[in-house]
Each structure stands twice: as structure tokens, then as C-alpha cells.
Amino acid sequence: MEQLIPYEIIEQRIFLIRGQKVMIDRHLAELYAVPTKSLNLAVKRNIEKFPEEFMFRLTKEEAQDFLRSQF
8 A cells, every 4th residue: 555645745845936836847756756757758748638827847047046945
């Protein structure tokens, strides 16, 4: 039987970016126990199943700010 992931772990991986609560792809992949590349490929192959507002790419500045805030 698979273990449930504690709510606190998931909550720590939710960030506020552009006024939206988001999860970074690598964290989402980690929760699903798959490589990030596989997660992104699955989404890309099934893009019609996801609403347009489901995802967005960070700008270079947002990515740098995000990385700075993590360390």
C-alpha cells in the first residue's frame, strides 16, 4: 500500500507567482514519483486535456527570484 503524502509537504511546495498558487514541475513530478522530464512529456502529449491556465513558463527574472527565495 502506498503512503499518503503529508499535507504539510504538499503545502510547502505551493508558491504564489503572478498572484496564482502554483507548483513547480520538479516538485509535482517528485510527488508523483516520476522524472520531471516524463511529467513534462506526458503533459505535452496530452495538452488538449489541460486548460490554458493550467501552466505557464517563468520568465528568466521570475526563475532567478524563485531560486533565490529557495536558498
